[in-house]
Amino acid sequence: MKKEWFEDWFSSKEYLDVYNHRDIKDAEKIIDxxxxNIKLNKNSNILDAACGNGRHSxxxxxxxxxxxAFDLSKTxxxxxxxKAEQLNLNINFINADIRKFFINTQFDLVINLFTSFGYFDSDEENFRFIKNAFSMLNENGKYVLDFLNKNFVKKNLIPHSEKIVNDKIIIEDRKIWDNRVIKKIQIISGRExxxxxxxxxxxxxDEIIHNLQKMGFKVxxxxxxxxxxxxxxxSSGRFIAIFKK
Ligand SMILES: C[S@@+](CC[C@H](N)C(=O)[O-])C[C@H]1O[C@@H](n2cnc3c(N)ncnc32)[C@H](O)[C@@H]1O
Known part of the structure; x- marks a missing residue:
């Protein structure tokens, strides 16, 4: 079966070069x-959905x-x-697909940060995890989504950009097609x-809020x-939403 774009890309060694600005400093800002904005006790249970390299976790x-914390990319x-081992931190990292993830733990907070949403074709698949998150949250639990702002992206899309990171030339071409933002990323490293x-x-x-309200969430x-x-x-670059039950 043909691999989906997100299986290849987030398992590649190049992903962290292209998004090298999405580092621990950047993570600190949204965690702060x-x-x-959310009151949590010291021993609260938190789920980091599509956690990537675990910078927020x-x-x-x-x-x-x-x-x-779970993610599809083993890399x-x-x-x-x-990193967690080096820092002597005990994080429960799980390799899982967001469309199938469900565990029998009651969380106080579920986070879904830095555009880890909207990857699939159908709305049902895209919203399935959030529906499951509702069941995995305790009665005072919160769900946080950090997504792009559609209006802003449509008005401010940069069709082409180039940068050099770690001696690699990174060329990014963006377009909006079929109500999706599509990015082609080329990475040139020497002859490769x-x-x-x-x-x-x-x-x-509005669409996100409407869908989550149907599940029972409140803004x-x-x-x-x-x-x-x-x-x-x-004018907002991001759409960062905290939902409660
Ligand atoms: C833009 S990155 C964000 C990662 C992390 N939240 C961060 O802020 O660094 C998107 C993440 O979604 C993960 N992902 C993509 N498709 C997934 C899927 N079907 N199930 C679980 N995780 C997936 C990728 O592996 C990647 O780590």
């Missing part, structure tokens, strides 16, 4: 924002929370596991050339960036 475990999970793609469905803030707080600016449909 979340913790400033590590910060949360350092603060003393019980962290479970990224292994980086997270090694690799090509990947991303394809994310452009759900608007708690909305932000438009990691500094905690309030969300503005036209």
């Amino acid at each position: 924002l979340i913790l400033a 590590i910060l949360l475990a350092e603060k003393g929370f019980n962290v479970t 990224l999970l292994n980086i997270g596991k090694k 050339k690799a090509e990947f793609m991303e394809s994310v469905k452009l759900y608007s803030d 708690d707080k909305l932000f438009g960036d990691y500094n905690g600016e309030s969300f503005n449909k036209n």
